[in-house]
Amino acid sequence: MKEVKLGIIGLGTVGTGTLRLLERNASVIGRRAGGMLKIARIATLNPTKPRAIPIDPAILTGDANEILNDPEIAIVAELIGGVNPAKEYVMRTIESGKSVVTANKELIAKCGADIQRAADKAGVDFLFEGSVGGGIPVIKPLRESLAGNGMSELIGIVNGTTNYILTSMTREGRTFGEVLAEAQQLGFAEADPTSDVDAYDAVYKLAILADVAFGVRVRVDDIYREGIRGVSARDIEYATELGYVIKLVAVARHTENGALELRVHPALLPSAHPLASVSDSFNAVMATGDAVGEVMFYGRGAGSDPTGSAVVGDLIEAARNIRSGRKCLVRHEPLHSTAICKFDDIVTRFCVRMQVADQPGVLAQIAAIFGKHGISLESVLQKSSDDHSAEIFWMTHRCPQCAMNSSLQDFAGMSTVNEVSSVLRVEGD
Amino acid sequence: MKEVKLGIIGLGTVGTGTLRLLERNASVIGRRAGGMLKIARIATLNPTKPRAIPIDPAILTGDANEILNDPEIAIVAELIGGVNPAKEYVMRTIESGKSVVTANKELIAKCGADIQRAADKAGVDFLFEGSVGGGIPVIKPLRESLAGNGMSELIGIVNGTTNYILTSMTREGRTFGEVLAEAQQLGFAEADPTSDVDAYDAVYKLAILADVAFGVRVRVDDIYREGIRGVSARDIEYATELGYVIKLVAVARHTENGALELRVHPALLPSAHPLASVSDSFNAVMATGDAVGEVMFYGRGAGSDPTGSAVVGDLIEAARNIRSGRKCLVRHEPLHSTAICKFDDIVTRFCVRMQVADQPGVLAQIAAIFGKHGISLESVLQKSSDDHSAEIFWMTHRCPQCAMNSSLQDFAGMSTVNEVSSVLRVEGD
Numbered sequence: 001m002k003e004v005k006l007g008i009i010g011l012g013t014v015g016t017g018t019l020r021l022l023e024r025n026a027s028v029i030g031r032r033a034g035g036m037l038k039i040a041r042i043a044t045l046n047p048t049k050p051r052a053i054p055i056d057p058a059i060l061t062g063d064a065n066e067i068l069n070d071p072e073i074a075i076v077a078e079l080i081g082g083v084n085p086a087k088e089y090v091m092r093t094i095e096s097g098k099s100v101v102t103a104n105k106e107l108i109a110k111c112g113a114d115i116q117r118a119a120d121k122a123g124v125d126f127l128f129e130g131s132v133g134g135g136i137p138v139i140k141p142l143r144e145s146l147a148g149n150g151m152s153e154l155i156g157i158v159n160g161t162t163n164y165i166l167t168s169m170t171r172e173g174r175t176f177g178e179v180l181a182e183a184q185q186l187g188f189a190e191a192d193p194t195s196d197v198d199a200y201d202a203v204y205k206l207a208i209l210a211d212v213a214f215g216v217r218v219r220v221d222d223i224y225r226e227g228i229r230g231v232s233a234r235d236i237e238y239a240t241e242l243g244y245v246i247k248l249v250a251v252a253r254h255t256e257n258g259a260l261e262l263r264v265h266p267a268l269l270p271s272a273h274p275l276a277s278v279s280d281s282f283n284a285v286m287a288t289g290d291a292v293g294e295v296m297f298y299g300r301g302a303g304s305d306p307t308g309s310a311v312v313g314d315l316i317e318a319a320r321n322i323r324s325g326r327k328c329l330v331r332h333e334p335l336h337s338t339a340i341c342k343f344d345d346i347v348t349r350f351c352v353r354m355q356v357a358d359q360p361g362v363l364a365q366i367a368a369i370f371g372k373h374g375i376s377l378e379s380v381l382q383k384s385s386d387d388h389s390a391e392i393f394w395m396t397h398r399c400p401q402c403a404m405n406s407s408l409q410d411f412a413g414m415s416t417v418n419e420v421s422s423v424l425r426v427e428g429d
Numbered sequence: 430m431k432e433v434k435l436g437i438i439g440l441g442t443v444g445t446g447t448l449r450l451l452e453r454n455a456s457v458i459g460r461r462a463g464g465m466l467k468i469a470r471i472a473t474l475n476p477t478k479p480r481a482i483p484i485d486p487a488i489l490t491g492d493a494n495e496i497l498n499d500p501e502i503a504i505v506a507e508l509i510g511g512v513n514p515a516k517e518y519v520m521r522t523i524e525s526g527k528s529v530v531t532a533n534k535e536l537i538a539k540c541g542a543d544i545q546r547a548a549d550k551a552g553v554d555f556l557f558e559g560s561v562g563g564g565i566p567v568i569k570p571l572r573e574s575l576a577g578n579g580m581s582e583l584i585g586i587v588n589g590t591t592n593y594i595l596t597s598m599t600r601e602g603r604t605f606g607e608v609l610a611e612a613q614q615l616g617f618a619e620a621d622p623t624s625d626v627d628a629y630d631a632v633y634k635l636a637i638l639a640d641v642a643f644g645v646r647v648r649v650d651d652i653y654r655e656g657i658r659g660v661s662a663r664d665i666e667y668a669t670e671l672g673y674v675i676k677l678v679a680v681a682r683h684t685e686n687g688a689l690e691l692r693v694h695p696a697l698l699p700s701a702h703p704l705a706s707v708s709d710s711f712n713a714v715m716a717t718g719d720a721v722g723e724v725m726f727y728g729r730g731a732g733s734d735p736t737g738s739a740v741v742g743d744l745i746e747a748a749r750n751i752r753s754g755r756k757c758l759v760r761h762e763p764l765h766s767t768a769i770c771k772f773d774d775i776v777t778r779f780c781v782r783m784q785v786a787d788q789p790g791v792l793a794q795i796a797a798i799f800g801k802h803g804i805s806l807e808s809v810l811q812k813s814s815d816d817h818s819a820e821i822f823w824m825t826h827r828c829p830q831c832a833m834n835s836s837l838q839d840f841a842g843m844s845t846v847n848e849v850s851s852v853l854r855v856e857g858d
Contacts, residue, residue, distance in 0.1 A: 024579075025579055028579065028644065032576045135718075135720065135722065137566070137570035137574030137575060140569065140574050141566035141574070141726075144566075144569060145558060145566030145569050145742040146566060146738060146742060147458070147461045147741070147742050147745045148450050148454060148458055148742055148744075150457065215457065274706070277701075277703070289738060290453070291450045291735065291737055291738035291741070292564035292565075292728060292729065292735050293729045293735060294728060295564065295726070296725075296727040296728065297724070297725075297726060298703065298725040299721060299722065299725065300722045300723070300724075305719075305720040305722070306720065306721050306722060308577075309575060309577055309578055309718060310574065312720070313573060313574040313576050313577055316573070316576045317573060326750070326754065
C-alpha cells in the first residue's frame with residue numbers, strides 16, 4: 001500500500017494522543033485511509049524532553065520549517081494552539097500545497113475565513129473536527145450529513161471544565177471558589193482558568209459552530225459572553241427546587257426577523273431537557289434543522305485521546321482525498337450574510353434573585369416595575385432571611401434584554417431593594 | 430453553477446421528504462454540493478396518482494429504465510425499499526457508472542457486500558446514511574470521523590415503533606396489545622407490525638452498524654433476534670421499582686476472546702443510562718471507541734423529513750465527489766474476519782420472573798439451581814399473589830446464556846415452579 005507522509009507540529013496533550021492512536025491502530029487506519037499514514041517529522045519546542053510514549057528521536061525536530069519545507073510531506077497537523085505562530089504555520093502549509101488538520105479553536109474562530117480562502121485557492125483540505133467537542137463528531141455531521149437542512153437553532157455544552165465545576169457545585173452544594181480550587185488541584189482546570197470559566201473557550205467554539213451549521217461568518221466580538229463566576233450555590237438551590245439545572249450554554253438561534261442570536265452564558269435548563277443530563281466533563285451539541293428536527297451529539301469534549309480521535313479522523317479524510325486524486329472543491333464560502341442580533345434585542349426568559357426589605361408592599365412594588373417594562377412573570381419564590389430582609393427569586397416569561405436592563409436600572413434606585421444578587425437566563429422550554 | 434442530474438426511484442414517504450427538501454433548500458444545497466442538484470426524472474409505480482407536493486408531471490415515469498438508461502443522470506436515489514427489484518436497480522445504476530444513494534436497510538443488510546464490491550469496481554459512491562437512525566448522522570460519523578478508533582461496543586435504540594410502544598407501556602401502565610392497537614390507529618405502527626415488533630428492522634440496522642463500526646461483514650441470520658411481544662406490563666412494573674427502564678436494544682460487543690456478540694432483544698437499562706431517556710419514537714446510538722470513549726448520536730429515527738435529510742446529505746456528498754473529479758477509493762472491504770459469538774456463549778445479566786408455589790423452602794430451592802449452574806444472584810423481589818402462589822423476580826450477575834438455559838430446563842421439571850413468565854436481559858451497568 002502506498003504511504004502518505006504526515007508532519008506534526010506540537011507535541012502537547014493533543015499531539016501525544018494523536019501519535020498514540022496512529023501507532024496503536026496503524027493497520028486499520030491505513031486501510032481506511034487508502035494508504036499507510038507515515039509520520040515523517042514532528043516539530044516540538046523541546047525535542048529532547050522525555051516523553052510518555054516512545055518516539056524515534058530521528059523524526060523529532062525543534063524547527064517547524066523542516067516540516068513546512070519538506071516536499072514529501074502531504075498533510076500537516078497543527079497542534080500547538082493559539083494564533084501565533086500557528087497561523088503562519090498553517091498558511092505556509094497551505095501555500096505549499098499540503099492539506100492541514102488542526103484542533104486549534106482560537107485560530108479557527110479568529111482566522112478561519114482567511115485560512116479557508118487560502119485552502120480553497122490551493123485546492124487542499126482544511127479540517128478541524130477536534131476544535132469543538134473533542135472526540136465527538138460534530139463539525140462533519142453538521143457540515144456534511146445535515147447539509148440539506150436549514151438550521152434554526154443550536155445549543156451546546158461545549159466546555160468540559162465549566163461543566164465539571166457546575167456539576168460538582170450542584171451535587172455537593174459547594175461554592176464556585178471551592179470547586180474551582182479542587183479542579184485545579186486535580187488537573188481538571190488550568191492554573192489560569194480564565195479561558196474556561198470566563199467562557200472565551202466556549203465563544204471560540206460557538207463561532208466555529210455558527211459558521212459550520214448556519215453558513216454565517218461571525219467575529220468573536222459579536223458573541224455575547226458571560227462566564228460562570230457569578231453562579232452561586234444559592235442560585236443552584238433555587239434552580240433545583242424549581243426542577244432546573246444550571247449549565248454554561250452556547251446558543252445560536254435564528255430570531256423571527258431572520259437575525260442570528262449568538263451568546264454564551266449560564267442558563268437554567270429544565271431537568272428533562274436532553275442537555276440537562278450532560279454531566280461532569282462531558283459535552284453535547286443539540287441542533288434543530290427544518291428537516292431533521294432535533295439531533296444531539298454527545299461524548300467526551302476534551303482530553304488527549306478523544307481529541308486525538310478527531311484529529312486522526314481528519315487525517316484519514318485528508319489522506320483519502322489525496323489518494324483519490326480529488327481536487328478539493330471550494331468548501332465553505334459564507335452561505336449567508338446574516339445580521340447578528342444586537343444584545344439588547346435578544347429575547348429569553350430570566351431568573352432574577354434579589355435581597356429586599358422585609359416589609360409589606362415590596363413584592364407588589366417590584367412586580368409593578370417588571371410590568372411597567374412589559375415583562376410578565378411566570379413564578380416567584382420568596383424566603384425570609386434572619387436580618388429583616390427577604391430573598392426573592394423571580395422567573396419571567398420571554399422578554400427582550402433591554403426590558404430587563406430597564407427594570408434593573410429601576411431596582412437600583414429603589415430603597416427597598418438592597419441588592420440584585422444574580423440575573424440568569426432560562427433555556428430549553 | 431454547473432448542474433448535477435439526479436434520478437429518484439420511489440415516491441413513498443422517504444421519496445416525498447427528499448423531494449420536499451431538495452426544493453425548499455435548493456439554493457443552499459446547490460452551493461454546498463458544488464453544483465445545483467436537478468431532479469431529471471422520478472420513477473414511481475403510479476405516476477398519475479395525486480401527490481402531497483407539486484411535481485412537474487413531465488419528469489414522472491412508471492418505468493425505472495428511463496432513469497437507469499439516461500446517460501445524463503449522474504446519481505440515483507433508490508427509495509423503494511425491499512430487496513427486489515431494488516437490488517437490480519442499484520446494481521444496474523452502479524454498472525452504468527452512476528453513484529447510488531439509498532435508505533433501504535433490508536437491501537444493505539442482505540446485499541451490502543455485493544453492492545459495495547460493485548461500487549468499488551466502478552469507482553462510484555454507494556451511500557446509505559438514511560438506512561439507520563433516520564435523519565441522525567450515524568453512518569458517516571462512525572465510518573469517517575471515528576475511523577481512527579478500535580470499537581469495543583455499540584448499543585442502540587434503532588426502532589422508533591417499538592420505542593414508542595415501550596415508552597407508552599411504561600408511562601401508562603398498559604399492555605403491549607393495547608398500545609400496539611392504538612399505535613396502529615394513529616399510524617405509528619404498520620397494519621402488519623412484524624418487521625418492527627419482532628425486531629427484523631432492528632436486526633437489519635445492527636448488521637449495517639456492525640459493518641460500519643467494526644469493519645465486520647455479518648449475515649442477518651448471525652444476529653440473535655427477540656422482539657418485544659413478550660414484554661409485559663408486570664415486567665415493566667418490576668423494572669421501574671428497581672430503577673430500570675425496558676428498551677429494545679441492538680448490541681454489538683467484542684468479547685474478551687475477540688469474537689463479536691450481535692444481538693437484538695428487550696433489555697433493562699439503569700434509568701441513569703444515557704439511552705434510558707431516549708423516549709417515544711426517538712432513536713440513539715452509543716458507541717465506545719478505544720480513543721474517543723463513549724459517544725452518542727440522538728434524534729428522530731424515522732419519518733419523511735428526517736430520512737429525507739439523510740438522503741439529501743448523501744446526495745450532496747455524491748455530487749461534491751463528482752464535481753471534484755474524485756475517483757472513489759475502495760471504501761470498505763471488510764477490515765476484519767471476526768468470529769461471531771455463538772448465542773450460547775453470550776454473557777449478560779438476566780432478570781427472570783416466575784410463578785411458584787407459596788410454600789416454605791421454594792425460594793432456596795430455586796436459588797440453589799441458579800447456584801448449581803454457576804449463576805450468582807444480585808437481587809430478588811418476592812410478592813405473594815391471591816391464589817396460594819407467589820411471584821419472584823430474580824436479577825442475576827453476568828452469566829453465559831447456556832447457564833441460564835440449563836437453569837430454565839431444571840425449573841421446567843420442578844413441581845413448585847408453576848411458570849417462568851419472562852426472561853429478560855440487563856445492559857448498561
